[in-house]
Structure formats: C-alpha cells, structure tokens
Amino acid sequence: MKALSLLVAGAVLLASTFTAQAEVRFGIMNEAYPPFFAKDAAGKWNGWEIDLMNAVCEEMKEKCSIVELSWDGLIPALQAKKFDVIWSSMSITDERLKTIDFTKKYYNTPSKLIGPKDQKPGATADAVKGKTIGIQVSTIQSDYYKKYFAKDAKEQTYQTLDEAFQDLANGRIDYVFGDSIALAEFLKSDFGKGCCADMGNVVDDPAVLGFGVGGGLRKDDTALKAKLDAAIQAVRASGKYDAISKKYFDFDIYGAK
C-alpha cells in the first residue's frame, strides 16, 4: 500500500516535471486579424492576443511557441496534435464544444449601439422605442434584436455594416447595432467622427451573444486546460490583462463576468 502511494506520488511528480519542460504550442491563424494578431514587417507576431499569450506563458512558466495554420485547419490540426491550443480569436460555440474543449473565455467583445451625435445615449429597449435599428443580416446582434428590441423598435437589414453606416449618417436609421470592435473602428474614422457617437453597450446575454473567445483545446487535455485557466485568471487578477488591453482598446474587452 505504502509502496503504491509512493509510486503514484512519484508518477505525479514525474508527470508535472515532464509537462513543465515541454513547450506549449499555440496554433494561430496565418492571416492577420488586427488588432488581435498580425505580423510586423520583420515577420514577428504581435497584437493583443500575442501579448496575452506571452503573459499567460510567463504565468505558467512554460516555454511557448507559435504554429501557423489556415483557419479551417486549426481544429483538425489541434486534434492531430500539431499544436496544443488554438489561440486565434475563436469564439466558444455549442457547435465547436461538440468536438473540442475551450479554456475560460479571455475576451468577449460586447455588442453596442451607435447613433447620431445629437441622440440621447442609451442601449436599452426603452431607449430604442419607436426607432429604426440597422443590423447586418444573420448576426448574433440580429438574434439579440429579436429577443430584446423587436417589440419596441424596427429592424432594417443590411448586407454589410458599411451600408448601415452610410444610412446612419444620412439619417435613414437611428442606430447601428453590431460588434463593438467594428463600430469603434467606424467611430474613429473621419466619417464616423463627423456624424455619430457611441450610444452604449447592450446588456450581455450569452444565450444569444455567445460565450466569448477562448483557447481551443483537445477534449482529453484537462491538465493543460487547468493550467491555462489558472494562468488567465492570474493574468486578469494581477492587472496585467488590463495593462495589455489599454495598449489596443479604449474599452473593456473582457465583457461581462
């Protein structure tokens, strides 16, 4: 009995030293997705997600490397053990959870409303009462609209956000509803600065807006999941997460807890 427990302890010790030495390979899509990840002129990866990866690796005290792959190849390659974790702004969805596992989310861009400058800010059903909201066809925002705004407001469907922005500037619609990154980008442009302003983020609802973005893992890789989850938690707690985010965004990218 004693011998057995000694053996188990030894095995655990061995296993932990073993994983500590192995490097963790991060799979990233081989196409730029700024500001999350992109290569600079020297071919070096940088961006918010890369900074976060480095912080997480430091926290785990692991050596990390990057494996580049096309977007469609990420999940198959993960399962073929070409790398250990997908770190490529992949949204956690029920569909993906059938084949792979995810870490806790590490960001979840909120959905927001923008409107004309002279409009009163607000992103609740009360605020949009009787107004027309421009939404890109078949987005999570469209589902959110159906659940929360459909009673009070009118939906105008657009093929692209650019067309919706154009109509917002021309006063044809009162709001554009979409992902905060894209809308913030528009508000920063000269065109957007001139006409429009932030009306605020909507209250989160993971059932329609999704669970956010996390690291994709093999289902049986529970050890790595535990380590990554702990590291993400630690990076957030230490304030490093906010420090990194401030470099790229002027709002909280983590979303609701």
Place this chain on the structure above:
Amino acid sequence: MNFDWLSRYLPLLLDGAIQTVSLLVISVSIGFVLAIGLAFARVSGGPIARNLARGYCTFLRGTPLLIQLWLLYYGVGSLLPMIPGIRQSFLWPILREGFFFAAVSFTLNYAAYEAEVLRGALLAVPKGELEAARAAGMGPLLLIRRIWLPRAIRIALPTIAGEVVMQLKATPLAFTVTVMDLYAVAYKVRQDTLLVYEPLLVVTVFYVFLTLLITRVFKGIEGQVPIRR
C-alpha cells in the same frame, strides 16, 4: 432538400411578395402615365420638348438600373437630409425608406422604356384614321383621347405585357437598398439556415406565379378591346 423553414418564414415571404407587387404596381402605373407624356413629346412636341424627352429616354435606357437606383439612394438620399427641417417633416418617414427610392427609380426607368414603346405605337396608327378624325372636326386633345392614344395602346398592348414582366424581374434590385422584397427574404433565409437552393426555389415559384398572373390580366385586357383588321 429541406423545407422545414418554410412554415416559419411564410409570413415573411408573403410580406416580401406584397413589397414586390407594390413596387411593380406603383412603378408600372405611374411610369405609364409619365410614358404617355414622354411619347407625345417625342412624336408631336416642339424641338425642345422632343430633345429633352429623347435625352431622358436615352439616359435611362442606356444606364444600368442598379446604378440609377444607387445614384438616387446614396446620392440624392444623402443630399436630402441637408434640406433644413426635412427630418422633422411628416414626409420624412417615407423619404427615409429604401422603398421610396426603389419606387421612384423603377418608375422613372419604366417610363423611359414604355415611352419608347408608345412612341412606336403612336407612329403606327394609320394616318388616315387621324385625318378622318380631324375632318370630323375633333380638336387635338379630343383626337388624342378618343382616337390616337386608344389605338396606340391597343397596338402596344402585347409589348406592354412583356415590359411589365421585365419590370417584375427588375424588382429584386430593391433588395440592395434594404427593401424586404421576395428576393431579400430568400437571402435572409439563406443566411439564417445556410440553405441556398430551397429558398431560391420557393421564391422562383412566387415569381412564376406572378408572371402567370400578369399574362392573365393582360390577356383579359386584350379581350376587352376587340380589334378589327
């Protein structure tokens, strides 16, 4: 083939059909009235009216309808809000809609095509009939109302029926300016369900049905106006 979505989207499809038919009826009826004016300007107007009418027809028949629609929607549409007070006016709820711009653009375009058809028909009315009417003492307006126009319309009817069907098939362009017509509904179903063929098949059936209806209506009208040769 998967048609599970059909019951869920049927109300939307019917709304889409109503939008499509409204666009068609508005553009064809108003466009036809405009076309009558244009055709007479070309056949019996003075040099200025004649050239203006010809320029109009050439311009609108010579440019793609999609571009005309976008010029109106994005061009004129972005100038409109600059008119002071227009956003507060009672007209704004109509003026801001894509439907309004689609209806205007389709009407203007249809008028140009129809004017060309009517011009040919006006010229095809036998001179002798017009001279007989004049000899009977009809003034120019009475002549147009009683003899010239009715005869020309009767001659042009089969062509007009064809033009209306063409106009029906132009209406899906309205989808590009946020009008929820039949095609827009098919597109939405496709985006929501990732089914491509099934929604297109269903709206195809709708369009064929509408075309049959149009042909039927025109056949009825042609029967109403007997012609003796």
